[in-house]
Amino acid sequence: MQVVAFISGKGGVGKTTLAANVAIALAQKKRRVLLIDLDMQNALRLHLGMDPGDIAGIAREGISSKSIFKSPFGVKFIPFGIVLKHELEEFEAVLKQDPHWVRDRIFSLDRRAFDFVMLDTPPGPSVYLQQALLAAHHALGIVLADAASFATVPRLFSLVEEYTKANRHFAGFKLLVNQISEQSELGNQMRLALRADYGKRIVPISIHHAQAVSEALAFEQPVLKYDAACKASQDIQYLADWLLTNTEP
Ligand SMILES: Nc1ncnc2c1ncn2[C@@H]1O[C@H](COP(=O)(O)OP(=O)(O)OP(=O)(O)O)[C@@H](O)[C@H]1O
Ligand SMILES: [Mg+2]
Numbered sequence: 001m002q003v004v005a006f007i008s009g010k011g012g013v014g015k016t017t018l019a020a021n022v023a024i025a026l027a028q029k030k031r032r033v034l035l036i037d038l039d040m041q042n043a044l045r046l047h048l049g050m051d052p053g054d055i056a057g058i059a060r061e062g063i064s065s066k067s068i069f070k071s072p073f074g075v076k077f078i079p080f081g082i083v084l085k086h087e088l089e090e091f092e093a094v095l096k097q098d099p100h101w102v103r104d105r106i107f108s109l110d111r112r113a114f115d116f117v118m119l120d121t122p123p124g125p126s127v128y129l130q131q132a133l134l135a136a137h138h139a140l141g142i143v144l145a146d147a148a149s150f151a152t153v154p155r156l157f158s159l160v161e162e163y164t165k166a167n168r169h170f171a172g173f174k175l176l177v178n179q180i181s182e183q184s185e186l187g188n189q190m191r192l193a194l195r196a197d198y199g200k201r202i203v204p205i206s207i208h209h210a211q212a213v214s215e216a217l218a219f220e221q222p223v224l225k226y227d228a229a230c231k232a233s234q235d236i237q238y239l240a241d242w243l244l245t246n247t248e249p
Contacts, residue, residue: 001117002117002137002138003135003138005135005136005139006118006119007139007140008152009124009143009159010123010143010148010152013149018207019035020044020047020048021224022118023035023116024073024074024222025236027073031115031116032076032115032116033074033076034075034114034116035048035071035077036118036119037079038102038121038128040059040080042057042079042080045077048073049073050069057081059091060087062105063102063106063108073224076114092127095130102134103131103167119136129159129163133163134167137171138174138247140173140176140203141153141173142175145188146187150193171247191206203239204242212233223236
């Protein structure tokens, strides 16, 4: 079982979109995948065709076979869940007190049941990011090829370093560039600058910007189903293959 965390310094860069679609791509390749939403926005469910009214989830029910939903797209799923303010405060107090809460519960699941556990996180430093990085074997830092995203990368590297100090099974952190467009001269230059600064720390596959990605979200579908032929869907398939060769033991 490999645990992969999707993280970012800046919000709205595509963590949730990519976590959901890569998980579905891996499920299509016959891998057993569990997706866990560690973000109280509860956005992951929108990409999985799941009922937005469910209140059950990690914050109330924890991580156990009882809190796992079956999504229509072949992946298992634990939503964050809808919680009241005091429940959220209690949950975060538990996470603060026990930084290994998520890790311990993931590794208490039947390890033969899942090939991959994928964690979606909120942007920037938080107890959720800390929990994810203490549970993960691998982390993917999603960045856009723009100046604002670029500027957050050094801070993201130091957060990863700080939060993974006590994680003995952590195998590596890589940046994944999302929403590229060959037509954007500035974007091309930013990508070159990222490569110059971070070289081998960048996943060799980037994800194209595609209109179908936001259209799919409006229809509460993964883009892989909504438009399997668009460039972003093809890139996501390559990314899933890359993950298989670079993370499976
Ligand atoms: N490759 C892409 N092409 C086009 N649009 C994209 C692409 N990736 C993400 N988006 C769009 O960008 C927006 C943000 O995506 P998403 O919610 O996945 O980001 P996030 O990093 O999870 O955000 P947050 O930090 O708020 O959790 C969405 O509207 C999504 O449709
Ligand atoms: Mg998100």
